[in-house]
Amino acid sequence: MTMIKKISMLSLIIFGVFLLSVKSALADIINIRTDAPQTYVVKKDDTLWDISNLFLDQPWLWPELWRNNTQIENPHLIYPGDVLRLRYVDGQPVMELARDKKSISLSPESVTKVKPSPIGVLPWKVLGPYFKNDSIIDVEEYKVLPKLLGDSEGTTTFVKRDFVLSHKPVDTSQNYEIIRKLKLLKNHEGNVIGYQVKNVGEVELMDSNAGKQQIVRVVHSNREARPGDKLRPVTSMDGSDLVLKAATTQMGRIIANIEERSLISKRDVVVIDLGSAEVDPGMVLGIYAQGPAIHDGEKLRYEHKKSAMKELLIPGERIEQPAFKIGELVVFKTFDNASYAWVTKASKHMKGGEFLGQP
Secondary structure, eight states: OOHHHHHHHHHHHHHHHHHHHHHHHHHOSSOBOTTOOSEEEOOTTOOHHHHHHHHBSSGGGGGGGGTTOTTOSOGGGOOTTOEEEEEEETTEEEEEEEOOOOEEEEOSSOEEEEOOOOOOSSOHHHHHHHHHHEEEEOHHHHHTSOBEEEOTTOOSOBOTTOEEEEEOOSOOSSOEEEEEEEEEEEOTTSOEEEEEEEEEEEEEEOOOOOTTEEEEEEEEESSOBOTTOEEEEOOOOOOSOOOOEEOSSOOEEEEEETTOOSOBOTTOEEEESOOTTTOOTTEEEEEEEEOOOEEESSSOEEOOGGGHHHHTTSSSEEEOOOEEEEEEEEEEEEOSSOEEEEEEEESSOBOSOOEEEOO
16 A cells, blocks of 8 residues: 555545534534533632633533623633633523622722732743743754854853854844754654744843954843854734634644653643644644554554655555544644644643644
């Protein structure tokens, strides 16, 4: 069986699983959990995803719960202390909001109203550092970036307020961030996606007549910068909260744990091989795992990936196993050829290479 036929067969298997999930979603758009509470008091560290999981089997359908309730005009403005009540109108579940009274603190000078911050869709205290400091860059783009060379003291590490000599950037009108290459990322077929890089600080350009070099001053440090670290223009980030939505036709794979750990589990951040042209921040995807192929001959045996060519010569029918759903993830940052995602549900540990599709 050719490699193309293998891939086509696998796609059909996974697509069949996806069709079942689509039919289920159409048959029962809002599926309230059997153990869902009738009321819930929002806590300080809650997220919309946490609350959605309490009430729904499909958390990304959370907006459907307040679509007929004018009390909750904006679900992104739910605060700690608010009481959520589940009730049914014409057989359809609706969420009611009973807002707690604002607390007031008295002082000799004035009366101050204390208003807590609204809860977010995802736990940004956990995901924030990855959102701000980690990214993926094209290999060729990385190669041409200017790099830090050294300082007048001959030191090998640089921190805030240090002056450092670097290659001169093409555009000297803006500030730059310092990035460090962590690893080369490849997809399941071995094709290069880019470098995973980490922000280690920021610099401002100083007046310089050093020809092809430039004096920069470190103005912010996440960690010590080093000779060889690269400079990239500072870009603004979209700080708006996510709008959750389920994937439809998107299909991809998990590449690896962002922290380079061998195992992946719930609440881990992963790199996936779907880029900004295919997915958006807030998109929810299901995670699917497929067991090894089985050779149905005189002696039953599993196929081993390390000796795939040898396995093709074994007599007997080669049976592809179906792909089973083992978890879900939410995309929170996208790049040209890959994205970062947070694993929200996992029934087993993963190692990378798992398939992604409709949740």
